[in-house]
Amino acid sequence: MQFLAYILVYPILWVISKLSFRLLYLISDGVYLLVYYIIGYRKHIVTDNLKLVFPEKPEKEIIIIRKKFYKHLCDMFLEMAKTMSISEAQLRKRFVIKNPEEFKRLEGLNKSIIVIFGHYASWEWTIVLKNHISFKTFGVYKKLANKYFDNLIRTIRSRFDTTLISTKETIATINKFEEAGVRTLTGFLSDQSPRHTKDAYWQKFMGIDVPCFTGAERLAKKLDFSTAYLKVTKKKRGHYEAEIITLAEDSRTFKDYDLTKLFLQQLEKQIYEVPEYYFWTHKRWKHRKNNQQG
Structure with a gap:
């Protein structure tokens, strides 16, 4: 069944990857109409999330944000497919590193990052980071249940010499290279919702107390890596800019959870x-504390 789903979807993704960006976004406009107005994919989750973190916003503004989000979501899904065949030159033009000199400065500290x-x-397009640093580059991701799509994701995201490692592989892999x-x-997407356990670290995110992942901080502190935040902004359709913001040159000097707090604060500003x-x-x-809303 997993293979059947793969062989049905893969040709579609491959064809999409070969389209021009102009045609790609025309298709995205059509997909948006289907996903938003007909399928209503997770619309109730999006609405609940927006109302939770923006309780002061009127219904009309919530709807405007929701529509803009779905248009962006459809663009991003098709951009992911486009990554299967996009050239390095195209990717560097569309995902620009604003201050590559900061990577070079951190690299000069002779510490992993x-x-x-x-x-x-x-x-998805953060894989272009490898072009700005000589270090071995990894991206940490959650392994997919479908092994065929998992292999496809690994292949796509590894096109420009960035190696994907699953969360379970991370510590052993990084230790081996050290x-x-x-x-x-090593790049971490650290804003997911972890399992709700009794020893979870709780912190306010968008005004709500939630459990937070601390794996990136714990690894940085344990091995005394430098820690940075990648601030990605969308400049216009299909064009992004990323700024490297150093959080810590010496991660061990920070108190527990301070780096996680700094990361969440940076992300909150953007949102x-x-x-x-x-x-x-x-x-x-x-997962949030009882009776908490904003």
Whole structure:
């Protein structure tokens, strides 16, 4: 069944990847109408999330943000497919690193680097980061249940010499390279909702107390890596800009959870400024303290 789903979907994705960007976004407009007005994909989750974190906004504004989000979501899905065949030159033109010199400065510290970012604007095209640093580059991801699509995702995101490693592989892989004296850059998407356990770390995110992932911070502190936030902004349709914001040159000097707090604060600023580019279909606030709303 997994293979059947794969062989049915893969040719469609491949054809989409070969389209011009102009045609790609025309199709995206049609997909938006289907997803938003007919299918209503996770619309109730998006609406609930927006009302939860923006209780002060009127219904009309919530609807405007929701529509803009779905248009962006459809663009991003087709951009993901486009990544199957996009050239390096095209990708560098469409995903620009604003301050590559900061990577070089961090590289000069002779420490491995942890880069934390969220599901904001575009995370698929962050694979272009490898072009700006000589370190071995990894991206941490959650393994997909369908092994064929999992292999496809690994292949797509590894096209420009970035290696994907699953969450379970991360510590062993990074330790192996550190022991061999090879410096690494590892990217973490750290704004997901972790399992609700008794020892979970809770922190306000968008005004709501929620459990937070701290794996990136714990790894940085344990191995004394530098830590940076990747601020990705959408400049216009199909064009993004990323800024490297250093959070810590010496992560061990920070108190526990301070780096996680700094990351969440940076991400919050972006969401408050332009909310439609956050990934609102995630059930980010499914675990929260009782009777809490904004």
